[in-house]
Amino acid sequence: MALSQPWTAPLAGPLIPGSPYAVVVLQEGYSRGLPDGSSQADGTVSLVLGPHLTLVDTGGPWGRERLLASLARQGVSPGDIRHVVCTHGHSDHVGNLNLFPRADLTVGTDFSQPGGRYLPTGLRQGAPFLLDAGRLEVLPTPGHTGHDVSLLVRGTALGDVLLAGDLFEREADEGEWQRLSEAPGRQAESRARALGLADVIVPGHGPPFRILVPAVHIQATGQRGCCGNRCGMFLSVLFAAVGLLGAGYALAVSVPGLVHGPLCKYLPANGTLSEWGRPFQTGEGALDFSEESYLFDTRRWDTCQEPPGVTQFNVILFSLILGAGGVEAALCFIQVFNGLLGCLCGTCNEEKTPPAPQTYN
Structure with a gap:
C-alpha cells in the first residue's frame, strides 16, 4: 500500500x-x-x-x-x-x-x-x-x-x-x-x-x-476483510467532507471579497474630501459580475488612494484563494465519490488469522 x-x-x-x-x-x-x-x-x-x-x-x-x-x-x-x-x-x-x-x-x-x-x-x-x-x-x-x-x-x-x-x-x-x-x-x-x-x-x-x-485511517485501510476495506473508505469520505467544508468557506470568503473590492481611502464622485469605504461595491452588497465591474476595467483601480496598490493586492489575493478553493473542492468531491463507491462496492480481502504471539519465559 x-x-x-x-x-x-x-x-x-x-x-x-x-x-x-x-x-x-x-x-x-x-x-x-x-x-x-x-x-x-x-x-x-x-x-x-x-x-x-x-x-x-x-x-x-x-x-x-x-x-x-x-x-x-x-x-x-x-x-x-x-x-x-x-x-x-x-x-x-x-x-x-x-x-x-x-x-x-x-x-x-x-x-x-x-x-x-x-x-x-x-x-x-x-x-x-x-x-x-x-x-x-x-x-x-x-x-x-x-x-x-x-x-x-x-x-x-x-x-x-x-x-x-x-x-x-x-x-x-x-x-x-x-x-x-x-x-x-x-x-x-x-x-x-x-x-x-x-x-x-x-x-x-x-x-x-x-x-x-493519529493513523486511524492508515489502520482502517490496512485491515483485511470486507469490513476493514469499507471502514477505511468511509473514513476517507469523512476526511474529504471536511475538506469540502474548508473549500466552501474559501469560496464564500473569496467571491464577495473579489467582487466588492477592497476597503480603502478614496474620493467620492460628488465629494471634496477623501473618505474610507468600498468604492467598487454596488447597491446593497449585490454581487456585480457585469462588464461595468471594476474587475474588467483596470483604469478604475486607481480610485483607491490608500493603501497604495491595495486594489491589485485585493484582486490577486482573492483570486488565489478562489482558485485554490475551487481545486480543493473538485479533488474532495472526487474523493467523496470514490469513497462512497468503495463503501458500496469495496473489494473483500481474504481473511487470515495472524499467528499467536509467543511469550518470553
Missing part, C-alpha cells in the same frame, strides 16, 4: 518518560554522504528502563567506548542488561553485541540465550514475541532486510513507542528509505502498520519523532 508519511514533529530531548517503562536514546543515529561517494553512518542506540532492562541496537564497534560511557551515565553496566534487541544484522546496529554475553539476544528474527541456546519465537511467521506481555513486544517489520524487527514499548507518558531501527531512516525520510531497502514493497507495508501502532517512533538514523495525526 503506497503511503505518504503523516504529520510528525521531533521530540525535544532523548528521554521518553513512563512507568513501568521509560525510553532513553543513548545515541542518536546518523547517516551522511561523503564527497568520494561513500557514506558514514552509525545506528541509533536506545535503552528501555524498567523491570526488563533492554538495549535496542548496539551501534557500530567504532563506538564501543561511547556506548559504555552512555550506559554508565544511566547507572547501568553491561551485566545489568537483560535483553538486547538488534533490529537487524548490519554492522552499525550489532557492532557491540560482545559486550553483553549474559543478556538474552534478539538479532532480527533469531533469539538466543547465554551459552548459545537458540529458541523459536514465531517472528519469522509474523507473530509478535513478547518480552513482557502487554508492555514490551518484539514485532516483525521486514523490508529493509528480510528479518528486521522493532521493539514496541507500550504505555509511556507519550503513548506507545516503536524502536524501529531502519524501518524508518529518520523523520520525513520518504524517497530515501526505498534505495536502502531489500524489499521496498514489504517495507512499505511494515511502515504502514507501524504508523498505525505507534505514537512515537525512534528511527535508525535520526532523532525520535511524534505522530501528530
